[in-house]
Amino acid sequence: MSYAFRELLRKVGSGTHTSESLTREDAAAATRMMLLQEATPAQIGAFMIAHRIRRPTGTELAGMLDAYEELGPRLQPIASAYPVTxxxxxYDGRSRTAPLSPLIALILATAKCPVIMHGGNRMPTKEGEPLIDFWRGLGVDWSQLSLTQVQHVLAATGLGFIYLPSHFPLAHGLVPYRDQIGKRPPLATMELIWSPYAGDAHVVSGFVHPPTELMFQDAIAQRGVTHFTSVKGLEGSGDLPRERTAIIGLGIPTIGFERLHLHPRDYGxxxxxxxxDATPKLVKAMTTVLGGHPSEWMQSTLWSGGFYLWRCGGCPSLEAGIQEARRLLTEGLVLQKLQEIQQVATPLQLTH
Structure with a gap:
């Protein structure tokens, strides 16, 4: 048993009136001891559920990110025209709506706006479809690449994916606790703003509840991140909804935080x-979009892809971003980018 961890557990698990928020240093220490399994399983489970009930603070999230930066993988800076997004x-995937982020990432990479994604396999508590399976369906199996090989693909094509089981096994080792406690632990909140990139990055995160966005703002401000985007998107992702107004937070260097409401009806x-739907069917639909064919999938992709082209600096306005996304798709340039990634990654998969 870790007595040092027990003291931190006492602070967060003492009840409504006597529990204490952890300092940034204490939150980093607690996360480090969990990642390294220095705390016992009973201690880790107790900490996760107690912290879940009390809810983390922005300072605690910042400390957890400090530990991830210390012990986790970090892709090195690449030369690019725009900041890496x-x-x-x-991580626990989707259960109601189809993910748009693989297509968004491909559009951005085509426009020379590099993108890094991260995640693992099917995961508690939702056990939804993970992004890694959609990428496999598109012919890019990030799970078969070493971290060095992902770095090579990122530098060559502008796209990379950190796969938890092989690139961050310490974090993957905590996944079973999510199932055992039956709730998303605060780690699942922190992961939304984790940046496994050693250079300056544009951090994009989805959120569901407004208090979560406030915690994000506090945490990333303490860590010196000024370029970020928060989206009340589909199932907690950054995918823009089409059935309601998109509520978006913009963190802009030298300016600060701005609120943006985008009404999809205003843009058609x-x-x-x-x-x-079943992953094979969704992958087939994705390839139809990559072929430039009109569909509801195409409309959703243009809406989100156009926004991110503008937000990531590739276009001067949202309207221009939508038009550019349409051009890149209909002219087959996004499909060419996917084929380029396949050509770079596939030989590496065979040697991994």
């Missing part, structure tokens, strides 16, 4: 979000 999505995109 790190897209954080819930009001409609139903694409429903989740």
């Amino acid at each position: 790190v897209m954080g999505v819930p 995109f009001e409609g139903k979000n694409v429903a989740l």
